[in-house]
Amino acid sequence: MDVVTSPAHAQHDPAHELSLGRVVAPRWERPARIDVLEAALGDAGHTLAPAVAQDDEALLAVHDPDLVAWLRDGHARWIAAGGPEVCIPDTFPHRAWGTRRPTSPVGEAGWWVMDTATPVVAGSWAAARAAVDVALTALDLATASDGAGVAYGLTRPPGHHAGRGYLGGFCLVNHAAVAAHAARAGGRVAILDVDHHHGNGTQELFWGSEDVLYVSLHADPARSFPWFSGFDDEVGEGPGRGTTRNLPLTPGIPDDAYLDALTMACEAVDDFDPATVVVSLGFDPAATDPVGGLGLSPAAWGPIGRILGALDRPTVLLQEGGYDLGAIGQAAVDVVAGIEAARA
Ligand code: SP5
Ligand code: ZN
Secondary structure (H helix, E strand, C coil): EEECCCCCHHHCCCCCCEECEEECCCCCCCCCHHHHHHHHHHHHEEEEECCCCCCCCCHHHHCCEEEEEEEHHHHHHHCCCCCCCCCCCCCCCCCCCCCCCCCCCHHHHHHCCCCCCCEEEHHHHHHHHHHHHHHHHHHHHHHHCCCCCEEEECCCCCCCCCCCCCEEEECCHHHHHHHHHHHHHHHHEEEECCCCCCCCCHHHCCCCCCCCEEEEEEEEECCCCCCCCCCCCCCCHHHHCCEEEEEEECCCCCHHHHHHHHHHHHHHHHCCCCCCEEEEECCCCCCCCCCCCEECCCHHHHHHHHHHHHCCEEEEEEEECCCCCCCCHHHHHHHHHHHHHHHH
């Protein structure tokens, strides 16, 4: 399988990360994640392909151009205003307040960032923008008429928590949504999200869209980040009613119950009959994951791949979470092997 990469992800390398206000050491969302995935997939014989530069059209259609502008130059203005190198805002627009955007670069950071767990540094924009190139290159490879029909983009930082006008949950730019938007030109699109966490940003971005299905398997938000989004009564609205499907799961779920839920999700994808499938691929449902940890055993990833492969449609896999550096390499190799076995 073609595996698309860019070295630019490593420029997003904050010196520290917070969880519940505490410094996390070693940091969870770090460049070594992609190094591990590249090494494992390369060793397994897959082709590592460099990302090809892509224009901004889909990026600016998905995200508020002012958010994109803040990602590009907000950090420099935060520094010029006296902020520290690692930008983590500490004041956020509570719903009880109005909607006046701060003019101070320090205050403004809290406008665009939704949580304290998503540090932004000088290199963050280069990394996030490169992830768009990775995602759109992988989409091109998956949908090319002479292509294999499936490709894997090693996107980092992850994307599915970023909404039209905010970033958070380690995510700066929602590259799965950008790829899905670009793929729309070719017909209906289904986004299947198997990250441990609900993809609140992706859901929001296609909430009212009848041509993009969003289906997510994730830890029940009653007991997991992102807390406010991902309940099973969230189904979309207007023309998009019914094109959002949430399957919240209980931590500790056995592999076979997870695979049953994934099979149901894939039935929904088949019913929707999309021209293209985008998979938000997170390995953080693994029991050993330090951030997620739904309970999956290492043996689950091959069968997950076979179920995804059985969809047998042009498919682009995009990396979301997965933080156990000792497990994610084999998980990626097993998912890809499962997909290739099912499509052979
Ligand atoms: C893309 C992605 O996976 N983002 C995850 C962001 C999670 N942010 C909140 C982290 C909460 C960590 N709780 C630790 C639970 C230990 N099992
Ligand atoms: Zn996650």
